[in-house]
Amino acid sequence: QLVESGGGMVQPGGSLRLSCAASGFTFSSYRMNWLRQAPGKGPEWVSGINSSGGITNYADSVKGRFTISRDNAKKTLYLQMNSLKPEDTARYYCAIAGDPRRGKGTLVTVSS
Numbered sequence: 001q002l003v004e005s006g007g008g009m010v011q012p013g014g015s016l017r018l019s020c021a022a023s024g025f026t027f028s029s030y031r032m033n034w035l036r037q038a039p040g041k042g043p044e045w046v047s048g049i050n051s052s053g054g055i056t057n058y059a060d061s062v063k064g065r066f067t068i069s070r071d072n073a074k075k076t077l078y079l080q081m082n083s084l085k086p087e088d089t090a091r092y093y094c095a096i097a098g099d100p101r102r103g104k105g106t107l108v109t110v111s112s
Contacts, residue, residue: 002094007106014084018106020077020094028052028072031097034079036090036108044090047079048097062088084110 006018018034034046047068048057056068067080077094091105 002096002101002103004092004094004103004106007092007108009109009111010084011112012085012110014110015080015082016084016108018079018081018092018094018108020079020103022075022077022094025096027070027075032070032077033095033097034068034077034092035095035102036088036092037105038087038090041090043093046092049077081108084108086110 001023003021004018006016008016010016029051031048031050033048035043036046037043044059046059046062047066049068049070053070058066065081065083069078070076081088089108089110091107093102093105095102
């Protein structure tokens with residue numbers, strides 16, 4: 001099970017930190033991704049991190065602004081989002097890499 005939290009409404013230029021609590025599988029064994037889906041659009045991959053946390057990847061649209069991390073002892077995935085823009089408005093989901101299953105996600109709204 002994956003449960004996302006930390007979303008909310010923030011002004012442009014603001015920051016949020018998303019969390020994803022994992023249970024029911026060996027979290028430390030899996031590469032994890034953050035994805036997002038904006039209203040009326042298809043899903044977009046945002047960032048990925050390998051099982052140990054040593055290798056991270058980002059979509060060009062968030063590179064330099066977002067930071068993915070994980071705490072395998074706490075079975076939790078994070079996404080630190082800085083310098084938020086209105087186009088970052090979306091529901092954010094965490095997922096096991098290659099697995100189509102999703103949690104409920106957490107909504108991020110960037111608006112003045």
